[in-house]
Amino acid sequence: MTSDRRMQILDAAASLISERGFTSTSVDDVIKGAKLSGKSHFYHYFKSKEELGYEVLNRQFERFAERGLAILREPMIDPLERLGLFIDAVVALQAESGGRRGSPFGNLAAELADAHEGFRIRIEAVFERWASQIRSLLWEARPQLYDDVDAVRLSRFIIATLEGAVLMTRLKRDISVLEGIAVDLKRFIGTHVRDGIAAHHARDVE
Amino acid sequence: MTSDRRMQILDAAASLISERGFTSTSVDDVIKGAKLSGKSHFYHYFKSKEELGYEVLNRQFERFAERGLAILREPMIDPLERLGLFIDAVVALQAESGGRRGSPFGNLAAELADAHEGFRIRIEAVFERWASQIRSLLWEARPQLYDDVDAVRLSRFIIATLEGAVLMTRLKRDISVLEGIAVDLKRFIGTHVRDGIAAHHARDVE
DNA sequence: TGCCACTAGGACCGTACGGTCCTAGAATGC
DNA sequence: GCATTCTAGGACCGTACGGTCCTAGTGGCA
CATH class of the missing domain: 1.10.10.60 (Homeodomain-like)
Structure with a gap:
């Protein structure tokens, strides 16, 4: 049905x-x-209401997978460029609601992580799928990255920063918070790239 | 009373x-x-319960100010070193509860930002005070930083990343998530420092 | 012993919630 | 015209909440 x-x-x-x-x-x-x-x-x-919640979570993830994560898998674009586009997409998605909605996953995580084990597990799974997409991308980009780049750690960093940024944006009701953090996040990712751009140069490259 | x-x-x-x-x-x-x-x-x-909530928030911030933010103002320590110590302190604070509690501010922000304007304003004020402490520190450290470092943006980035990391840690019930992100965050801060360490070198310096 | 001040403790109220169940009436089949 | 099926819509139930108010018992004092 x-x-x-x-x-x-x-x-x-x-x-x-x-x-x-x-x-x-x-x-x-x-x-x-x-x-x-x-x-x-x-x-x-x-x-039950609980079941509704689970299905809403699923649907939100599917939408996010279609409109956001899909970018990470675009085969015709350079992986690192894709990552940048994905971050832009997160910003755009957030801008749609005027920064008022927050991440559907992060919100639920904060609200229910300790109160409701069923949700906690499902939300954790969502983030794990998200992280695994980024890990695959980083694996694909591995020739361009320094050898000691830890894909697990970097993927977690990216997700945590984006989630935190979305939270701050919602709190301050100001999308430019997220925009600024997105710029910095891209720059940070850039510092893992092997093209020899030092950090203070990377800063100038948008 | x-x-x-x-x-x-x-x-x-x-x-x-x-x-x-x-x-x-x-x-x-x-x-x-x-x-x-x-x-x-x-x-x-x-x-009322609401009033209790406000006072709890105040108290949590005072505790955080004493045990965390105080480090940012230690006059005898180099500012950037202080920033690192502060990040360590956040990790330690989180480890105390086994990573299960989350940030008292971030949790409330996610839960009540849109539902309760009174809380939203107060939580926003908490983060603003936090951010201003970091901005002061960055101002103090300005001789060591590149000229184009944007203190407002960097302070937001640090806070957002820490909040996001704490959220992820609570969700996964694994303190090592936060520990890893803290390492990366310090490295990112390091890329703003003028001592000429390129990003891929900075990576090796813990 | 009699009086008073105080407070522990709980009865109680109105509301809102998740969830169940019943009824009135429209649509359908003969 | 009559019986049957289906469902819109709401009445209703038990519980839990935030918040108010009253009672019973205790300790102090003369």
């Missing part, structure tokens, strides 16, 4: 949850947002 | 909130944690 109604519910829920958090989003809110007839209508499609 | 009881309540609340979040921590939980006799006892010290 991947009906329209189901999608409608998931969209409404995703929007509400990313704005107000999972706990603060009630089933009634979702019903109102998706214009359902009543509670029984909702529970026809989802067996 | 900065009584012991009050402190006891604040400690218990801080512990609960940093573990389970503000919304998921009930007043009854706090009462149980602080071993109060009943609700009226609690409401004798705090006029």
Whole structure:
């Protein structure tokens, strides 16, 4: 049953949850947002609020995979350039909501990591898939990188910085926070590249 | 009335909130944690749960200022070295709770940034004070840094990365995530330093 | 012994939540 | 026209929350 109604519910829920958090989003809110007839209508499609949350998380990740992570796998573009484009895409995605939404994963992680093991595991899996995409890219780019580049550590650094930046952006309601951090992040990645650009030169290269 | 009881309540609340979040921590939980006799006892010290939350936030910041930010102002130590020590202190603070607690500010920010304007403003102020401490330090270190180092941007980058790293650490329940990111962060800061160490050399210098 | 001040402790209230179940009425088949 | 199926919509339930208020018991004092 991947009906329209189901999608409608998931969209409404995703929007509400990313704005107000999972706990603060009630089933009634979702019903109102998706214009359902009543509670029984909702529970026809989802067996519990928890299950709804899991599916919203899945859907958010799929969307992120399509619109963000896909860039990391573009075969016709140089891997490191792809990484830069991906970071730009994260900024653009964030700019869409005026920086008010935050990362759907980071928000849930902060809200539920300790309160709800089911979510914690699923969110961890999301970040792991994200990290593995970056690791593959770094592996692909390995001829251009210094030999001692630790792909696991660098991929974690990139993700943590982006998540932290999105959080700060949401808090300050100012997308330029993320933009600035994205620039620095790209520069940091540049310092791992073997073309011999020293750090203080890299700084000038956008 | 900065009584012991009050402190006891604040400690218990801080512990609960940093573990389970503000919304998921009930007043009854706090009462149980602080071993109060009943609700009226609690409401004798705090006029509402919201007010309790504000004071917990204040207290957490004061503790962080004493145990963390204080390092940034140590007058006898070279500023950049201080920055490294500060990052170490953040790691150590996080290790104390086994990486399970997360940042008291980042957690609240993610949980309440959009849901509760009062908290948002206060949390933003906390980060602003933190950022200003780093900016002062960078200003102090300015003779050692390249001329084009943007203190505002770099301070934001440092904070965002640390917050993101703490979030990831909590999610994965693995302190080594933060440790690795801290190493990279120090290296990134190193690339702003004028001593001519190129990035790929800096990598070897712990 | 009788009185008072104080507070521990809990009963209670209104609201909101997740979730279940029932009914009124429209659509369908004969 | 009548019976049957289906579902929109809401009434309802138990629980948990934030917050208020009252009672019963204790200790101090004359």
